[in-house]
Amino acid sequence: MLEIKNLHARIAEDGTEIIRGLNLSVKAGEVAAIMGPNGSGKSTLSYILAGREDYEVTEGDILFNGQSILEMDPAERAATGIFLAFQYPMEIPGVATMEFLKTAINAQRKARGEEELKIPDLLKRVRSAADELEMDMNMLKRPLNVGFSGGEKKRAEILQMKLLEPKLCMLDETDSGLDIDALKIVADGVNALRSPDRAVVVITHYQRLLDYIVPDTVHVLYRGQIIKSGSKDLALDLEKNGYAGVIGEAA
Amino acid sequence: MNLHAQTTRTAAEAALIDSFAARISDLPGDAETTVHRDDALELLKAGLPTRRVEAWHYTDLRRLLSTVPAYRFESSAAQVAPLIDRAELLPVLNGAANTQRGGISGVAVSRLADRLIEGDLTSKLGVADPYDTVAAINAAFVSDGYCLEIEDGAQIDRPVEFQNVHAGGQVHSRFAVKAGAGSKATIVERQTGSEEALVSSVSHLDVAEGAEVLWIVLQEQPDTVSHLAQFTATLGKDAKLTLFIMNAGGKLVRQEVRVTADGEGSSFRLRGVNLLAGETHCDVTMVLDHLAPDTFSTETIRNIVTGKAEGVFQGQIRVARDAQKTDAKMACNTLLLSDEGSFSAKPELEIFADDVACGHGATVTEIEADHLFYLMARGIDEKTARGLLVKAFLAEVIEELEDEAVIEALEKKLDAWFVEHG
Numbered sequence: 001m002l003e004i005k006n007l008h009a010r011i012a013e014d015g016t017e018i019i020r021g022l023n024l025s026v027k028a029g030e031v032a033a034i035m036g037p038n039g040s041g042k043s044t045l046s047y048i049l050a051g052r053e054d055y056e057v058t059e060g061d062i063l064f065n066g067q068s069i070l071e072m073d074p075a076e077r078a079a080t081g082i083f084l085a086f087q088y089p090m091e092i093p094g095v096a097t098m099e100f101l102k103t104a105i106n107a108q109r110k111a112r113g114e115e116e117l118k119i120p121d122l123l124k125r126v127r128s129a130a131d132e133l134e135m136d137m138n139m140l141k142r143p144l145n146v147g148f149s150g151g152e153k154k155r156a157e158i159l160q161m162k163l164l165e166p167k168l169c170m171l172d173e174t175d176s177g178l179d180i181d182a183l184k185i186v187a188d189g190v191n192a193l194r195s196p197d198r199a200v201v202v203i204t205h206y207q208r209l210l211d212y213i214v215p216d217t218v219h220v221l222y223r224g225q226i227i228k229s230g231s232k233d234l235a236l237d238l239e240k241n242g243y244a245g246v247i248g249e250a251a
Numbered sequence: 252m253n254l255h256a257q258t259t260r261t262a263a264e265a266a267l268i269d270s271f272a273a274r275i276s277d278l279p280g281d282a283e284t285t286v287h288r289d290d291a292l293e294l295l296k297a298g299l300p301t302r303r304v305e306a307w308h309y310t311d312l313r314r315l316l317s318t319v320p321a322y323r324f325e326s327s328a329a330q331v332a333p334l335i336d337r338a339e340l341l342p343v344l345n346g347a348a349n350t351q352r353g354g355i356s357g358v359a360v361s362r363l364a365d366r367l368i369e370g371d372l373t374s375k376l377g378v379a380d381p382y383d384t385v386a387a388i389n390a391a392f393v394s395d396g397y398c399l400e401i402e403d404g405a406q407i408d409r410p411v412e413f414q415n416v417h418a419g420g421q422v423h424s425r426f427a428v429k430a431g432a433g434s435k436a437t438i439v440e441r442q443t444g445s446e447e448a449l450v451s452s453v454s455h456l457d458v459a460e461g462a463e464v465l466w467i468v469l470q471e472q473p474d475t476v477s478h479l480a481q482f483t484a485t486l487g488k489d490a491k492l493t494l495f496i497m498n499a500g501g502k503l504v505r506q507e508v509r510v511t512a513d514g515e516g517s518s519f520r521l522r523g524v525n526l527l528a529g530e531t532h533c534d535v536t537m538v539l540d541h542l543a544p545d546t547f548s549t550e551t552i553r554n555i556v557t558g559k560a561e562g563v564f565q566g567q568i569r570v571a572r573d574a575q576k577t578d579a580k581m582a583c584n585t586l587l588l589s590d591e592g593s594f595s596a597k598p599e600l601e602i603f604a605d606d607v608a609c610g611h612g613a614t615v616t617e618i619e620a621d622h623l624f625y626l627m628a629r630g631i632d633e634k635t636a637r638g639l640l641v642k643a644f645l646a647e648v649i650e651e652l653e654d655e656a657v658i659e660a661l662e663k664k665l666d667a668w669f670v671e672h673g
């Protein structure tokens with residue numbers, strides 16, 4: 001489903017290379033975990049996949065279902081089914097959350113040639129998704145993410161993900177800022193989305209989340225490259241022995 | 252001795268003087284009114300203000316008012332649909348108020364022309380200083396308008412809407428409202444028309460003790476109109492005034508706001524939304540005097556600048572020595588959507604009392620790339636995402652108005668503007 005080939009990317013503004021020849025492939029139905037110490041380039045990779053303009057791809061390619069996405073803008077990528085749950089979701093004053101959800105859902109439906117959702121249908125879906133995530137509907141009356149706590153923002157990201165039903169779900173440090181109960185709720189939400197035609201990429205630098213969202217594959221990202229890949233045991237090994245061993249091996 | 256005495260008159264200055272000679276015999280008013288009109292003309296004869304005059308620094312009227320069209324009595328203007336459905340309409344069409352209209356319960360309505368003839372409005376026709384040009388043009392030429400007296404304690408639940416509509420030429424109108432003690436009302440002032448025109452409009456509002464007024468100015472002139480407007484208000488004890496101004500048109504726009512908080516405990520909110528497109532020049536200039544203790548004011552101006560438009564906001568807050576515990580906050584934020592547009596903000600605080608809380612801030616920004624990315628990452632195309640963000644920026648100010656019908660009506664106006672200019 002996702003094929004990243006020898007990807008090189010740099011910060012557009014100052015030319016610093018962050019991703020340095022990264023290869024990764026994730027199959028439909030797979031849950032892949034990307035781990036690595038802070039500053040390795042995990043968030044950068046997720047932003048590049050989502051199409052953020054701050055980064056320039058200088059070499060390599062990203063294929064999604066066999067098609068290069070490099071020329072697509074973020075909205076087009078979202079419409080093809082790519083979703084990123086942000087590490088730091090942005091607060092957007094003045095944009096009502098419900099209005100935003102309606103616009104986003106219907107924009108994607110339209111791009112896929114589906115009919116727009118009517119307000120009652122939309123409300124029903126939002127309510128049921130919010131219930132599952134134990135979110136208060138009143139929160140959704142506020143402007144998008146404004147005044148949400150860290151944990152509420154993370155839940156709101158998962159709410160959006162459930163509603164948009166993407167094909168590739170990327171979660172960037174979704175566990176940070178969540179207490180253990182919230183973590184379980186969010187993990188349940190993600191697990192409910194697991195399906196043979198959907199891939200999940202979980203970015204984290206702790207093993208903790210992976211107890212609840214059990215990955216099929218684990219990849220270690222360090223200095224802009226995947227330096228080691230393995231099964232879920234690799235995550236346990238990293239938890240026990242830290243990254244130093246793996247980094248030393250690769251060097 | 253006049254600082255800006257000119258050796259040669261501009262075409263516009265000459266046309267104003269000629270218009271006066273042609274019009275004076277037909278303008279309504281008693282003898283004293285005529286004296287005021289003559290005085291106003293003298294001020295105009297000294298020349299229109301240039302950028303050398305501080306109050307006009309960002310709007311060089313002498314340069315910007317390039318033409319003054321002749322009167323066009325032959326064309327006819329029609330009233331427009333009210334901003335809010337249930338409103339009581341008081342139209343002034345091509346400078347003439349309606350003679351046939353129903354009454355409004357709790358409000359005494361009269362024609363301004365009649366009041367000028369009776370001579371009981373002359374005190375309002377004076378000018379504040381040699382550069383009170385908007386008031387002077389209006390005093391010289393004003394033909395009609397309305398006077399409203401709202402009874403003490405009256406709760407006027409249907410909005411009253413003045414409509415100053417022209418079909419080109421020149422229009423000079425005036426509106427005066429007295430809100431009696433403890434009364435409550437919403438007033439809408441519509442400024443619109445078609446064809447090339449010079450419009451001057453002056454509004455006076457007295458908010459008596461404990462009264463509460465929401466006054467909405469909606470300026471939607473075509474881009475062939477020079478629109479010179481002045482709003483003045485005095486606030487009694489514990490009076491509350493919210494002035495909402497939406498500028499959504501015009502070639503040259505000067506909207507002056509002069510508010511005197513002379514009643515203890517009175518409060519004033521100014522909310523402005525300036526939608527600037529094309530080659531418009533739009534200037535909102537406010538002078539607010541806090542004269543009494545425990546007065547409160549907030550001013551929030553939000554601007555969108557596209558095309559080659561130029562915007563100006565001058566906000567001067569003066570706090571008198573006796574106005575202790577004054578609390579005033581002023582903010583002017585601009586979204587610049589084009590490299591060729593500009594916005595100048597000049598906040599000014601003059602504080603003579605020692606125990607006050609006053610602050611101001613001005614920003615000029617572009618749409619946040621991060622916000623745009625976030626919305627697009629959810630599948631919203633760039634144009635729609637930009638539209639959402641721009642609207643959000645403005646809607647924050649509109650949504651403070653509390654009244655659902657008013658908010659909805661103004662947001663519709665926003666949408667309509669974006670359809671035309673977005």
Ligand SMILES: Nc1ncnc2c1ncn2[C@@H]1O[C@H](COP(=O)(O)OP(=O)(O)O)[C@@H](O)[C@H]1O
Pocket residue numbers: 011018036037038039040041042043044045054
């Ligand atoms: N837009 C940017 N501007 C400057 N530095 C950046 C930017 N994006 C990423 N970086 C730098 O790139 C490196 C990788 O960052 P990031 O992808 O956030 O790492 P991780 O998510 O693995 O902690 C860090 O050193 C970070 O400071």
Ligand SMILES: [Mg+2]
Pocket residue numbers: 042043044087172173
């Ligand atoms: Mg990160």
